Amino acid sequence: xxxxxxxxxxxxxxxxxxxxxxxxxxxxxDLEAQGESVELSYVELRPLAHPIMxxxxxxxxxxxxxxxxxxxxxxDGVIAxxxxxxxxxxGLFKSFFDVxxxxxxxxxxxxxxxxxxxxxHSLVLEHALRPMFSYLHAIVSPRPVYAATGDFGAQxxxxxxxxxxEAAADFTRVLRSCGPRSRRDAAEDELAAMERLLTGDR
Numbered sequence: 001x002x003x004x005x006x007x008x009x010x011x012x013x014x015x016x017x018x019x020x021x022x023x024x025x026x027x028x029x030d031l032e033a034q035g036e037s038v039e040l041s042y043v044e045l046r047p048l049a050h051p052i053m054x055x056x057x058x059x060x061x062x063x064x065x066x067x068x069x070x071x072x073x074x075x076d077g078v079i080a081x082x083x084x085x086x087x088x089x090x091g092l093f094k095s096f097f098d099v100x101x102x103x104x105x106x107x108x109x110x111x112x113x114x115x116x117x118x119x120x121h122s123l124v125l126e127h128a129l130r131p132m133f134s135y136l137h138a139i140v141s142p143r144p145v146y147a148a149t150g151d152f153g154a155q156x157x158x159x160x161x162x163x164x165x166e167a168a169a170d171f172t173r174v175l176r177s178c179g180p181r182s183r184r185d186a187a188e189d190e191l192a193a194m195e196r197l198l199t200g201d202r
């Protein structure tokens with residue numbers, strides 16, 4: 001089972017990457033307990049900031065960005081985590097999905113997560129992330145995870161740990177229900193669309 005983790009953290013070290021890592025660890029543990037082998041790959045958006053902007057301005061993705069797109073295309077599931085800003089996702093996070101080729105996430109199981117300074121931003125998961133991924137035709141796991149700064153402290157870490165465990169269990173069920181994702185050749189899809197256009201088959 002191939003899982004791609006998309007982390008939109010803007011700082012190093014990043015609490016967003018920390019949450020993404022913990023989600024990936026929990027999902028891996030659940031899948032392996034059910035006899036699945038797991039292969040993880042990471043897409044860090046911070047180093048891709050300039051290629052993402054270039055793609056938005058020119059319409060063409062460079063090599064680094066194409067490599068990230070391919071990692072997602074080859075995945076059976078995605079874990080996507082963003083920092084929250086003003087009750088929404090970060091601009092970098094949104095821009096990446098703006099330039100991601102259409103249908104890349106179609107029928108893709110996705111576990112969403114977000115981090116922020118306080119619990120006040122927790123609704124970003126339901127008001128911003130879930131609608132965006134639904135629009136992209138992804139299969140969004142029912143239980144997302146939000147982590148405020150205080151959740152990473154020693155005394156309150158148990159609550160976050162429980163939420164991660166529960167979310168991972170839900171996501172594992174979604175992944176196993178969907179099964180290995182059929183790989184689609186983007187070039188063949190484009191050729192088929194062109195043939196339909198030329199023959200008038202709409």
